[in-house]
Amino acid sequence: MRFVSDHRRDPGRRGDVPPVRHSAKRVGFDGVKVHGANGYLMDLSLQPVPNHCAEKYGGSFESRFRFLHEIVKAGVTGRSHICHLTVSSVAWQQGQRRKFMHAFERQSQNRLGYLAMLDEFGFVFSTESRTLIVFDANKAFKGNVIVNNSYTCDTDKGVVRSGAVDFVGFDRLFMSNTALAEHFQND
Incomplete structure (x- = not known):
């Protein structure tokens, strides 16, 4: 799939962000x-x-990052507005680690509520350590980092104790088992 943008449409699309933010x-x-x-x-x-x-x-x-940066800036204006950003760790396996570190450092200036990393462990082959990938994101981004995907009670505790992330999310696992927190506590 190729993404080919017509920049004449982009200003209008970015203009949709403040109304969406206000509606939310x-x-x-x-x-x-x-x-x-x-x-x-x-x-x-x-x-x-x-x-x-x-x-x-x-x-x-830098040019590819500009689109995301402009959207995030439109979503974050004033202290009462919070914007959250979700990115995938797959990009790190494409040789862009330093570039994303720089991008996360720049996003730290936008007062994001949190940065969520979709840890694609189990979905793609990687020679990178999954903890190192999210640890680097947490080091670069000055705010809360949440990681999600393929975590268990044990791997959750390990990645949080290591300091690699601040929180672990269990979206899919929780949706299929709403008593997940109790199961983890009694484990």
Whole structure:
């Protein structure tokens, strides 16, 4: 799949972010979540293989990062608005580790509520240590880092105790077992 953007449409799409943010606040949410993983638009814009844009959102990593940065900045204005960002660890396996570290450092300035890392362990082959990947993200991002995917009660405790992340999420596991917290406590 190739992501080819027409930059003339981008300003209008970014213009949708503040109304979405205000609608979320109006119905009781604390803010918005920018999903930059799993092949969604933000993810495609960051990746060098599918992003063949020839204008300001393609080419160098800095240009590819610009789209995500502008969306996040639009989602975070004022102290009462919180924006969360989700990214995938798959990008780290594509030789972009230092680039993403720089991107996370820059996102720290945006007062994000948290950075969520989808640890793709079990979905893709990697020679990288899964703890090292999220530890690097936690070191670069000055805020809370949550990791999610394929964690158990034991691996959850280990990754938190190691200092690699602040929290572990159990979305899929919890959806299929709403008594998960009790199971973990009694384990």
